[in-house]
Amino acid sequence: MMLALSSHLNTYLLIGAFLFAAGFYGLVQRRSLIGMLIAGELVLSGASVNLMAFNRFLAPDPTVGQIFTLFIMGIAAAEAAIALSIIIAVYRNYKTIDAPDLHDLQG
Amino acid sequence: MVHSLLTVEGLSGLVFLAMVAATASGALIAINSKRLVRAVAGLALSFTGVAGLYYFLNSPFVALMEMLIYVGAVCVTIVFAVMLAEPRSESKVGKGSGMGALFGAIVSGLVFLGVAAVSTTTKWPVAAAKVNSGSITEVGLALLTPFSMVFELISVVLLVAIIGALALAHSGREKE
Numbered sequence: 001m002m003l004a005l006s007s008h009l010n011t012y013l014l015i016g017a018f019l020f021a022a023g024f025y026g027l028v029q030r031r032s033l034i035g036m037l038i039a040g041e042l043v044l045s046g047a048s049v050n051l052m053a054f055n056r057f058l059a060p061d062p063t064v065g066q067i068f069t070l071f072i073m074g075i076a077a078a079e080a081a082i083a084l085s086i087i088i089a090v091y092r093n094y095k096t097i098d099a100p101d102l103h104d105l106q107g
Numbered sequence: 108m109v110h111s112l113l114t115v116e117g118l119s120g121l122v123f124l125a126m127v128a129a130t131a132s133g134a135l136i137a138i139n140s141k142r143l144v145r146a147v148a149g150l151a152l153s154f155t156g157v158a159g160l161y162y163f164l165n166s167p168f169v170a171l172m173e174m175l176i177y178v179g180a181v182c183v184t185i186v187f188a189v190m191l192a193e194p195r196s197e198s199k200v201g202k203g204s205g206m207g208a209l210f211g212a213i214v215s216g217l218v219f220l221g222v223a224a225v226s227t228t229t230k231w232p233v234a235a236a237k238v239n240s241g242s243i244t245e246v247g248l249a250l251l252t253p254f255s256m257v258f259e260l261i262s263v264v265l266l267v268a269i270i271g272a273l274a275l276a277h278s279g280r281e282k283e
Contacts, residue, residue: 004116006123006163013226015127015160019134019153021219026138028211034189038137038150041181045157055241056164060234062241063249066169069161070250073176074261078268080181084188085272091192 012053019046033087033097037080044076123163130156143189151182168243 005011019042026039048069055065091097111117129152136149154177161170239245250258 004120005127006120009231010227011127012160012164014223015130017219017222017226018131019157020222021215022134022138024218025211025215028215029138029208032143034143034185034192035146038143038146038185041150041177042134042137042153045154045177049157049160052161052164052166052169054231056166058231058233060236061238061249062165063239063245066166066241066246067250067254069166069169070172071257071261073172074265077176077181078265080184081268081272082275084184085275087188088192089275089278097192 009053009057012049012056016046016050016053019043019049022046031098031100033090033099034084036099037083037087041076041080044072048072119163122159126156126159126163128156129153130160143193144186147182147185147189150185151178154178154182165241168246 023039023042023044023046026042027036030036030039051065051072052069055062055068059065087097090102094102096102112121131153133149133151133153133156137146137153138149140146140149154173158170158173158178161167161173
């Protein structure tokens with residue numbers, strides 16, 4: 001039955017795998033640093049969905065996965081703040097945020 | 108079929124399908140759109156769908172935090188960065204070379220198929236009994252008793268991140 005999908009573990013695992021693969025594709029294919037940051041957030045989100053699904057269906061203590069996901073959110077917020085300030089500093093110095101144009105250290 | 112859609116289970120199943128569609132389409136918009144602002148909007152749509160999935164996973168508090176932190180804070184911050192750092196003339200995001208994009212699509216498709224095959228064929232062991240219900244009260248108690256050290260540490264991490272972001276942005280400005 002299509003409408004009982006929300007009570008199966010595999011549904012959430014497939015969604016998590018899709019988010020991870022989409023984020024991976026974005027990381028490979030984007031040229032701009034902000035696009036890469038967006039794809040990285042998608043990867044983190046896929047990992048969180050996986051953890052929450054295991055927490056709901058398999059874990060003996062259903063609070064642990066929720067708390068772990070909350071900590072992932074805190075780390076992701078800190079990571080986004082740092083990455084964006086680095087991107088803005090790079091833009092001030094190079095006038096571009098395209099990754100292929102930032103080749104000062106290339107030999 | 109129409110009759111079964113009007114029951115509680117049928118309506119919640121429809122809402123679940125809508126959340127899955129929002130997650131998947133938002134992710135596709137976020138990685139494929141030409142303009143970065145549209146990519147951020149797709150990211151916000153995807154996070155909204157993920158928050159709905161968390162609600163279906165018996166975690167309303169995490170769903171609320173997903174909306175507050177990701178949609179409310181992270182996406183808005185990325186929009187500000189796009190406005191500050193996107194060159195006006197070339198605001199369109201150039202794609203990589205055709206070969207690179209094709210190769211990336213093949214590899215990420217293989218990653219998806221591999222993870223999906225492993226996760227659907229594995230026999231996951233289910234816990235015999237749950238020690239609590241996982242409600243908001245239980246989450247709060249666990250956050251402030253066994254996990255209190257981590258709870259304090261992540262506040263330090265966030266403080267350092269904020270100060271570091273300010274320092275980075277400020278030093279870049281002084282140089283000009």
